[in-house]
Amino acid sequence: MGITTVSTIAELKALSAQLLAAAPGPAGHGGGTLGLVPTMGALHRGHAELARAAVAENAVVVASVFVNPLQFGDPVDLERYPRTTEADLAVLDAAGVDIMFAPPVEEMYPGGEPAVRVTAGRLGELYEGASRPGHFDGALTVVAKLLHAGRPDTGLAPADPAGRQSYRAYFGQKDAQQLALVRRMVADLNFPVDIVPVPIVRDSDGLALSSRNRFLSDGERDAALVLSRALRLLRRRADAHEPLDIPSAEELVHMTPGVELDYLEVVDPGTLAARAENCQDTPFTGQALALIAARVGPVRLIDNVTLG
Ligand code: AMP
DSSP, X not given: OOOXXXXXXXXXXXHHHHHHXXXXXXXXXXXXXXXXXXXXXXXXXXXXXHHHHHHHHOSEEEEEEOOOGGGOSOHHHHHHSOOOHHHHHHHHHHHTOSEEEOOOHHHHOXXXXXXXXXXXXXXXXXXXXXXXXXHHHHHHHHHHHHHHHHSOSSOOOOOOTTOOOSEEEEEETTSHHHHHHHHHHHHHTTOSOEEEEEOOOXXXXXXXXXXXXXXXXXXXXXXXXXXXXXXXXXXXXXXXXXXXXXXXXXXXXHTSTTEEEEEEEEEOTTTOOBOGGGTSXXXXXXXXXXXXXXXXXXXXXXEEEEXX
């Protein structure tokens, strides 16, 4: 059966319960599992990878497409965010997704902006949060709502003996800070869902795929390659257990015309706390995450790489 589009939470709950009741589930995984893939649309191969990961291990898969006004500080950014619903439907269908949930803003926020929101806390103020105040509060609030909306009322199997939930949500490692915050929210607020991370999908030249890449001119796109190049430099040093020498990686970015570095930080992969000890003379050990953000032409780009 192909994909079905729904635009209300009631339709979503009814259809996913119906599909769960009918679905035998992928071989070896049994029935009663549902995967949710939250997106803002303008889908590319990175999103398709999330969808495929969910399809591979769940009986029923829902992908949401919702451009969440709450997480945009800049109305111009919200206005120009690409909306490509027909193409999105084709991407999700090809990946084997069962339901596309594409609600209008009034369905998600029927009373206008919510008076009560999830707050991301201190981690929400660092890195991306420092230049986008309120962004992660808005993102976590909509993820919380989507996690509730996407959870079917009937048909979910109990958690397996290993404690794995039968309700799973898939997030890309591309947005490392968002992933860390969603994991914290789910743990801190006892959401009954497993958060499944999916590796970053890149173009063959190393540029991490992003819905915003379409706004780059050819020259800007070339310049943007310095983000992944700087991260690869750090990874080579980490692999060789050399000092990371962050300033020299920053210099690489500063030397690239048209690229304005915001931050390059080496952090703990779980807490995202800065790991200053690895920045200068100390040989690299252990595991870390290198986060980078820069403005290139009209867009702000982020990327990251695992070290160690
Ligand atoms: P977005 O619609 O861009 O907000 O992203 C929806 C989901 O897709 C998020 O969990 C992102 O982390 C994930 N995602 C976006 N780009 C990529 C990529 N290049 N590789 C892997 N996941 C991605």
